[in-house]
Amino acid sequence: MTRPLLRSRPLALAVLGLAAVVAAIPPALAAGDEYAFAAAPQTDLNRIYRIDRYTGEVSACQYAIKDGTVGVTLCYPAGEGAGPQSGNGEYDLVPSHHEREGGIFRVNRRTGAVSVCYVLSERVVCTPPSS
Numbered sequence: 868m869t870r871p872l873l874r875s876r877p878l879a880l881a882v883l884g885l886a887a888v889v890a891a892i893p894p895a896l897a898a899g900d901e902y903a904f905a906a907a908p909q910t911d912l913n914r915i916y917r918i919d920r921y922t923g924e925v926s927a928c929q930y931a932i933k934d935g936t937v938g939v940t941l942c943y944p945a946g947e948g949a950g951p952q953s954g955n956g957e958y959d960l961v962p963s964h965h966e967r968e969g970g971i972f973r974v975n976r977r978t979g980a981v982s983v984c985y986v987l988s989e990r991v992v993c994t995p996p997s998s
Contacts, residue, residue, distance in 0.1 A: 946990025
């Protein structure tokens with residue numbers, strides 16, 4: 868026996884409401900999409916940058932040779948200007964494709980603001996955002 872339409876309507880509305888809430892979650896907050904990675908454009912530098920897509924915090928890591936071992940991964944934490952940004956956004960990394968450029972662009976896809984980030988004195992630093 869089927870349920871009358873009047874009784875199933877609240878359930879259908881609840882399912883539609885839940886679907887609307889899930890669809891409203893920004894892509895940067897989806898599970899597994901918290902970080903983005905991009906290689907430094909410099910062709911003789913084995914460095915990658917990592918960005919927290921929600922806060923804009925940037926760090927970097929690279930490989931280094933260490934005698935008697937398989938090598939080590941050196942990581943550089945966020946320094947001046949590279950930490951979490953005021954007001955959350957939808958951040959990403961964009962390499963310049965300049966073969967001698969060790970830095971990378973941090974972009975806020977919501978506001979259009981752009982910074983340049985690079986490693987300086989064992990920390991990642993970024994210029995102030997500009998539109």
